[in-house]
Amino acid sequence: MNLELSHLSRRFTDFAALKDVSLTVAPGEFIALLGPSGSGKTTLLRILAGLDYPDSGSVLRDGEDFLAIHTRERRVGLVFQHYALFRHLTVTENIAFGLRVRPWRSRPARAEVRERVERLLKRVQLEGLGGRYPAQLSGGQCQRVALARALAVEPDLLLLDEPFGALDAQVRVTLRRWLRELHEELKLTTLFVTHDQEEALELADRIVVMNNGRIEQVGSPEIIYQQPATPFVCEFIGKANRLTLRRDGNHFSAAEWTLPGDPWGGRHAQAVAYVRPEHLSLAVPASQPVPASQPAWTARLRHIYLAGSVAHLELHVAAFDQTLEADVASEDLARLDLQPGSLLRVAPRSAVVFPLDDHSGDAVAGDRWAWHDSERKEPGRLRSCR
Numbered sequence: 001m002n003l004e005l006s007h008l009s010r011r012f013t014d015f016a017a018l019k020d021v022s023l024t025v026a027p028g029e030f031i032a033l034l035g036p037s038g039s040g041k042t043t044l045l046r047i048l049a050g051l052d053y054p055d056s057g058s059v060l061r062d063g064e065d066f067l068a069i070h071t072r073e074r075r076v077g078l079v080f081q082h083y084a085l086f087r088h089l090t091v092t093e094n095i096a097f098g099l100r101v102r103p104w105r106s107r108p109a110r111a112e113v114r115e116r117v118e119r120l121l122k123r124v125q126l127e128g129l130g131g132r133y134p135a136q137l138s139g140g141q142c143q144r145v146a147l148a149r150a151l152a153v154e155p156d157l158l159l160l161d162e163p164f165g166a167l168d169a170q171v172r173v174t175l176r177r178w179l180r181e182l183h184e185e186l187k188l189t190t191l192f193v194t195h196d197q198e199e200a201l202e203l204a205d206r207i208v209v210m211n212n213g214r215i216e217q218v219g220s221p222e223i224i225y226q227q228p229a230t231p232f233v234c235e236f237i238g239k240a241n242r243l244t245l246r247r248d249g250n251h252f253s254a255a256e257w258t259l260p261g262d263p264w265g266g267r268h269a270q271a272v273a274y275v276r277p278e279h280l281s282l283a284v285p286a287s288q289p290v291p292a293s294q295p296a297w298t299a300r301l302r303h304i305y306l307a308g309s310v311a312h313l314e315l316h317v318a319a320f321d322q323t324l325e326a327d328v329a330s331e332d333l334a335r336l337d338l339q340p341g342s343l344l345r346v347a348p349r350s351a352v353v354f355p356l357d358d359h360s361g362d363a364v365a366g367d368r369w370a371w372h373d374s375e376r377k378e379p380g381r382l383r384s385c386r
């Protein structure tokens with residue numbers, strides 16, 4: 001099933017919740033709608049579910065006007081964050097609900113409903129629990145019942161709105177892996193709303209990053225992480241150090257660090273560079289003065305946050321009075337005897353750079369420069385320069 005969303009807009013009195021949203025979803029794709037609270041994710045999902053309508057724009061399903069189809073006829077399965085199971089019905093009755101309320105002509109026979117529910121209970125790994133009431137289930141089990149209920153109507157399109165949002169971290173991880181496996185088995189076209197980037201990066205074929213009612217970027221998890229298209233995506237996905245650069249002749253620099261060239265031909269006096277913590281080169285200077293071959297800035301190590309195999313370092317660069325975060329392998333800390341107070345040399349080896357508008361001071365999203373230090377052979381480990 002191919003879905004084509006074109007120029008969708010939706011206003012609530014004086015507030016624009018969706019602004020000119022266009023997106024094509026391929027058959028069998030797993031799409032994550034990712035964005036901060038209020039970015040329009042649920043509004044978009046509600047429009048597809050037939051619970052709301054856009055003020056303008058269209059949705060085509062295999063070329064057919066999807067918005068003109070009655071909600072009941074859309075073949076859409078819906079799962080929300082709050083289980084929304086009927087408390088007075090058993091698990092079996094909950095799963096069968098969508099089939100039992102169908103007009104009698106399209107309603108399956110009792111025996112077929114029973115058989116379908118049994119199959120679904122097995123699929124969502126809740127065999128033997130059909131007679132229980134929702135109050136007798138865990139949160140994770142309730143969400144699996146909700147999913148089985150959504151699947152019972154044999155949907156073409158599955159819409160999931162923060163389905164694991166109310167569950168604890170460990171259950172979330174288990175359920176999202178289970179959901180991915182289920183998706184691979186069923187190959188249903190799925191739209192999954194989340195504000196949890198880890199969930200989106202792990203689950204989705206493609207991520208749609210939303211902000212303030214608009215789509216900022218659409219791409220595979222790898223592209224979204226490695227090649228963020230806008231300043232918002234740089235800041236929202238993963239961690240990034242934000243550095244202000246000043247133009248000096250035909251290049252940009254931040255203290256002793258210089259970016260070769262000016263892709264904007266002298267049009268901008270300043271730019272902003274986003275540098276991932278793992279894209280900072282670090283070296284431990286053995287002597288003063290520091291040899292010119294070492295990374296540009298001197299930084300003092302303020303804190304070390306150990307997170308298993310990775311250590312997050314908080315570094316203060318006095319030259320521009322800013323704290324940077326760098327990630328290194330934990331084993332390197334002991335090897336180089338790094339402690340709070342140690343002095344290091346630091347420089348980016350990769351950055352995403354946007355010019356700053358001279359008048360507003362805002363980053364110009366469409367003018368992105370992806371820079372990589374191709375000159376230096378970087379071992380990718382913390383170095384000791386002895």
Ligand SMILES: Nc1ncnc2c1ncn2[C@@H]1O[C@H](COP(=O)(O)OP(=O)(O)OP(=O)(O)O)[C@@H](O)[C@H]1O
Nearest residue numbers: 012015017035036037038039040041042043044195
């Ligand atoms: N019925 C409504 N009336 C007025 N404003 C609304 C209505 N529904 C949504 N909004 C507003 O539209 C904006 C987008 O809401 P939406 O629920 O789509 O965001 P979201 O990205 O799903 O957020 P969250 O992650 O918090 O659920 C919000 O500012 C919200 O307050």
